[in-house]
Amino acid sequence: MNRTVRRVVVGVDGSAHSLAALRKAAQEARRHHATLRPVLVYSSPMGDYIDTLWPPDxxxxxELDRAAYRRLVDSCERALGGLPADVRCAPTTAFGPPAPLLVQASGxxxxxxxxxxxxHGALHRLLKGSxxxxxxxxxxxxxxVVPPAGD
Structure with a gap:
């Protein structure tokens, strides 16, 4: 296994927690002269389970992918002031369950x-997992894993 950091992949969903992770990932990408790869994983409004049974046409x-990409760019704007110019940046979106797709994106x-x-609270973790x-x-x-700001 190579120990050189080439890409810093970061999960982004627009939440305050993911924006803190995006800021930290950008710092790491700069520190290692690596590519920053923000990834926004999304599903349809019907939810992950329905999507597996009946994928969208x-x-x-x-339309879902375009909306997700707009949310990703907006998240970069909120966290970093836009797509960073001082580091290679390869924003991407993916459709499906977040955790497995983030693992796949960082493979x-x-x-x-x-x-x-x-x-999230205990009920959310029980129903959706962490x-x-x-x-x-x-x-x-x-x-x-970046803790919430202030922790």
Missing amino acids: PRTAR EDGDVLVVGDGG VSRYCLRHCDCPVM
Whole structure:
């Protein structure tokens, strides 16, 4: 395994926790002269379970992807003042369950995955699981979990 950091992959969903993770990921990308890869994973308004049974038609899928990309760029604007000019940046979106897709997105040699510590309550973790815990258990690359601001 190569120890050189080539890409810093960061999960972004627009929440305050993910914006803190995005800021930290940008710092790490600058520090290592690596590519910053913000990833926004989305599903349709019907939810993950319905999406697996009845995936959206191609037109709806394109609309969902465009809306997700706009949310990703907006998140970069809120966290970083826009897509950073001082570091290579490769924003991307993915459709499906967040945790497995973040693990998949950070599967190359030289990747580091950065995720926010979601800050959801016990009921949410019970019903949906914890993205950060899933990534820690399943990622082959180093994972950095960024705590909420002020913690």
